[in-house]
Amino acid sequence: MTFVERAGAKYLAPMFMVSGFGMSVAVGVVRRLPHVRLRWRTLLDQMHVSGIRSLHVVLFVNFFIGMILALQLGYELSRYGQQEAVGFAVAISMVREMAPVMTAVVLAASVASAMAAELGTMKVQEEITALEVMSIDVISYLIFPRVVALTLVAPILTLLANVVGIIGGGIIAETQLNLDYGGYLTNALNALSDPGFLGLPKSLYSGIIKSTIFGFTIAVVGCASGLQATRGASGVGNSTRAAVRNSIILIIVLNFFLGKLIYT
Amino acid sequence: MIKLDNVSKAFDNQQVLDGLSFEVADGESLVIMGPSGAGKSVILKHIIGLLQADNGLVEVMGHDMLTIGGPQLQKLRRDMGYLFQHSALINWLSVFDNIALPLRETTSLSKSDIDDRVMEVLGLVHMQDAHLKFPAEISGGMQKRVGLARALCTHPKVLLYDEPEAGLDPEMSSEISRMIRRLKEELGVTSVTVTHSVNCALTVGDTLAIFEHGKILLSGPPTEVLNSDHKRVREFLSAPID
Numbered sequence: 424m425t426f427v428e429r430a431g432a433k434y435l436a437p438m439f440m441v442s443g444f445g446m447s448v449a450v451g452v453v454r455r456l457p458h459v460r461l462r463w464r465t466l467l468d469q470m471h472v473s474g475i476r477s478l479h480v481v482l483f484v485n486f487f488i489g490m491i492l493a494l495q496l497g498y499e500l501s502r503y504g505q506q507e508a509v510g511f512a513v514a515i516s517m518v519r520e521m522a523p524v525m526t527a528v529v530l531a532a533s534v535a536s537a538m539a540a541e542l543g544t545m546k547v548q549e550e551i552t553a554l555e556v557m558s559i560d561v562i563s564y565l566i567f568p569r570v571v572a573l574t575l576v577a578p579i580l581t582l583l584a585n586v587v588g589i590i591g592g593g594i595i596a597e598t599q600l601n602l603d604y605g606g607y608l609t610n611a612l613n614a615l616s617d618p619g620f621l622g623l624p625k626s627l628y629s630g631i632i633k634s635t636i637f638g639f640t641i642a643v644v645g646c647a648s649g650l651q652a653t654r655g656a657s658g659v660g661n662s663t664r665a666a667v668r669n670s671i672i673l674i675i676v677l678n679f680f681l682g683k684l685i686y687t
Numbered sequence: 688m689i690k691l692d693n694v695s696k697a698f699d700n701q702q703v704l705d706g707l708s709f710e711v712a713d714g715e716s717l718v719i720m721g722p723s724g725a726g727k728s729v730i731l732k733h734i735i736g737l738l739q740a741d742n743g744l745v746e747v748m749g750h751d752m753l754t755i756g757g758p759q760l761q762k763l764r765r766d767m768g769y770l771f772q773h774s775a776l777i778n779w780l781s782v783f784d785n786i787a788l789p790l791r792e793t794t795s796l797s798k799s800d801i802d803d804r805v806m807e808v809l810g811l812v813h814m815q816d817a818h819l820k821f822p823a824e825i826s827g828g829m830q831k832r833v834g835l836a837r838a839l840c841t842h843p844k845v846l847l848y849d850e851p852e853a854g855l856d857p858e859m860s861s862e863i864s865r866m867i868r869r870l871k872e873e874l875g876v877t878s879v880t881v882t883h884s885v886n887c888a889l890t891v892g893d894t895l896a897i898f899e900h901g902k903i904l905l906s907g908p909p910t911e912v913l914n915s916d917h918k919r920v921r922e923f924l925s926a927p928i929d
């Protein structure tokens with residue numbers, strides 16, 4: 424085999440197999456949307472598990488992101504005497520990019536890994552096989568509630584991330600940049616009133632659309648990796664690692680294409 | 688009821704089943720004994736359609752397991768019960784919910800009918816008292832009994848037991864063997880049992896088959912097989928059981 428063939432066999436073939444399986448899981452979940460009536464209890468449980476349990480990390484991380492943005496942008500803007508615009512700069516960066524992406528990364532690290540570990544353990548201990556043997560629909564029973572829950576939770580967390588990020592930026596503006604907090608906030612909110620589709624604030628909904636898609640992707644990748652765990656001591660570990668790695672890669676790549684799609 | 692004809696199966700380069708053939712008649716109980724890692728669990732997985740043969744025919748209740756479609760397979764599996772070697776209970780459901788799960792998911796029984804049926808099968812395996820416990824809180828032997836109750840709760844016609852007595856104390860082990868025998872006699876279920884225990888084979892089996900190197904070495908009524916002077920069978924039966 425040539426080098427290219429070997430590289431293809433080693434890296435590309437497994438990648439296509441993994442993404443093919445992930446796709447089939449995604450399609451399976453979408454096709455079962457009417458099952459929401461049967462599964463609302465587990466759905467709420469999963470929203471609690473994936474939402475409430477990662478809330479503090481999301482808030483903490485995004486508060487710091489807001490402070491970092493205000494500090495760095497503030498220093499640069501003040502060189503041109505434009506430090507009043509820091510509210511504008513923080514709000515736009517936070518709402519369009521940083522909050523959706525950082526929230527998604529936190530969810531990838533905490534929720535995708537947990538889903539992969541949990542389902543991977545079930546797979547290795549033949550619990551998934553047992554469900555199959557009992558003619559129980561594994562996608563509907565196990566995967567659907569997890570994916571739908573994270574799809575709903577991610578945009579809610581992102582909204583909260585927007586709020587704490589902008590507040591964090593405001594604290595820096597007041598204490599480090601000698602700006603007035605009220606003025607900062609007015610400036611920030613003005614920035615977010617750019618009208619888009621149906622006159623809705625475009626920066627805000629672009630972030631929310633992105634985070635919804637991220638939430639879906641993270642849960643699908645986490646669940647699909649878990650279902651593909653292989654036997655042996657390293658099986659669950661490998662599937663957990665793959666879940667985090669693949670969902671972060673997908674978030675970054677999707678972020679680029681979605682941004683391009685929404686803003687052109 | 689169940690028929691395997693010249694079945695072969697290989698994983699990577701390892702030939703696990705190699706021209707395996709046997710038949711189980713309606714209401715018959717077949718016991719398969721063989722060394723660890725020989726592929727006994729693999730046989731049961733072919734019968735329930737989790738694995739597909741590379742070559743040969745697997746036929747269950749008149750269905751060819753190679754060509755059976757998804758919906759038909761689901762329907763067929765509702766008539767089958769499978770006791771897993773390591774129980775495979777859902778770890779975040781209580782004993783009660785584990786058994787209720789197939790009833791809730793695949794039948795339209797009312798809540799009170801489900802409750803009654805769950806407590807009934809728990810009674811069969813003497814586990815009513817533990818119905819609120821979780822799998823991690825009970826011993827391996829108790830998990831086995833819950834697994835058995837779960838396999839029974841949907842009134843299957845065919846039961847597949849993967850080492851039902853393993854990990855149980857001698858008393859519970861013969862209790863389980865007698866229970867499998869009773870189910871066969873009272874309900875007329877057809878069963879295939881994989882075991883290491885001679886006692887279990889004698890209690891449960893109408894037919895005993897010795898399996899090694901991918902095929903049946905010898906089969907017949909249990910007492911005959913156990914007393915045969917086939918060299919490999921003698922070696923296998925006199926070896927200490929792991």
Ligand SMILES: Nc1ncnc2c1ncn2[C@@H]1O[C@H](COP(=O)(O)OP(=O)(O)O)[C@@H](O)[C@H]1O
Pocket residue numbers: 698703721722723724725726727728729730
């Ligand atoms: N899904 C599988 N993929 C690869 N190898 C398998 C699979 N299932 C079983 N095997 C291999 O087949 C052999 C027989 O396994 P098994 O049926 O579990 O043995 P036992 O007779 O102890 O039940 C083992 O070597 C096992 O590693």
Ligand SMILES: [Mg+2]
Pocket residue numbers: 727728729772849
């Ligand atoms: Mg086995």
